[in-house]
Amino acid sequence: MSEILINAVSQPVKAPQPMVTFSNVGLCFQKHASIFDLLFGRKKKDREFWALQNISFTVCEGDTIGIIGRNGSGKSTLSLVCTKIYRPDRGKVEINGRVQLLALGVGFEKQLSGRENVYINGSLMGLKFSEIRRQIDDIEAFADIGDFMDEQMRTYSSGMKSRLAFAIATAIRPEILILDEVLATGDKAFQDKAMERMKNLQSLARCALVISHNPAQLRKLCNKVIWLEKGKIVMQGDPETVLSAYSAFCANPKEWMAKNNEEPNHPKIIVN
């Protein structure tokens, strides 16, 4: 009893620790240049493409942040900056913790069996073989793909692949989990199960970024949503506000722009 009391005293309600901090991040791609471009002067500036501009946000412990936006708005690029795989050209990124990015079917070797792929994928995520061996039953049970576990990966449906990928990535308990449209596939039963596990991860005081095109899912999971358009943040804040604005926008993007007179240059930030 006393122990609990001591704990309660020594750990007052502390401010949640920031896990991911972006300040004014910009990222620029060089478009492919052939030797003719170099000789006959297309200017360097024309060959640049800014995939992200002036991105600032913070993800704290226990947060689940949703990222929404049209195709090509920079969502996946953003997730790659989070994993430190892309180095930003402008601004600063601070990340405290082990990050795992989960995208569909990447790194699976389709000539090998599902079980072998668990080992391969797990080891690429930095697990030891002994750790994987300990967890493989758990992974198998969660993926729930039956005998296909020992079949070659090329026979898998895309839903099965994402089941397995999700099972592996969440089994390693990363501190920061980034899901790039993984929850989209898979049947209803699996989505519910995945959702539950996501909630579990949240309760373990770790944080997650979820990229999705499904507003309902984001509403259920996230406590904050970021809306990207043309590499800039249009809006960030509580899911309800952002998502309803986004749906209004999606109904007719051009008109919305005109009406709100809002090129995404001036992000409207809602802090809740």
Next chain:
Amino acid sequence: MLRATKDIWENRHALRSQFYVNIKTTVATTRLGLLWWILDPLLLMLIYYFVVKVIFDRGGPNYHLFALCGIVTWQSFSRSITLCTSSLTSNAGLIKQALVPMVLYVIISPLVQAFFYLIGLMIIMVWNWPVLGFQTIGVFILVFLMVLMSFAIGLFLSIFEVYIRDTGKLLSYILRFGFYISPILYSPDRIYEIASIPDYAKTLYSLNPMVHFITAVRDLLFFGRMFDYLPIVITFGVTLCIMQIGLVFFRRVSPYVPKMI
């Protein structure tokens, strides 16, 4: 070099699994499966044996073994370099997902090829068993040197390939040329004997590390004697220098690579 060793050691499990993937996927879908590891050098030998021995009626006694020594060595070298070159571009998916140091993708092909190289050498050993002896252990030194050599060159080429995709194409021509200026189908003495070749060209020729390497392999497995230490030690030294420069270069440039692939 220390840092690279540390990186590789810390990710040894990933290395092991990638090694396994590479070895397994080369044969996974073929009917003959593992037999291909052995068939590959033998079939190549058959082709060159046909050309040199049957058509040109050249080569000495046991020419098939003589040629096989050169062929497996060259195959291993040229394959590791070719695979090293495309190692970053072909693993783009993994590089963008897994947080494994990129140097791992470069070293994997030399290691895998070393495995196949050992199998090739083993075939020669079994075939030419009477010459085996205590000195045969020397092949491990040579295989190790082969890994380092192709890794050192691969560090540069893999990065070049990312920025200039023509590298791989150009390389295939250079390797083809390299095949003939290395003593694979002939003995290096042949070059030194020809009077019409000027001396400076002969010196230049002797700078080709493959000349000494293949000679050493033949000393061990064809003639059954220890190889000359000096050329191999020098090759080792030069390789280590190039590798160190390559590692520094690689570390500087690699953060910018994911965006380019």
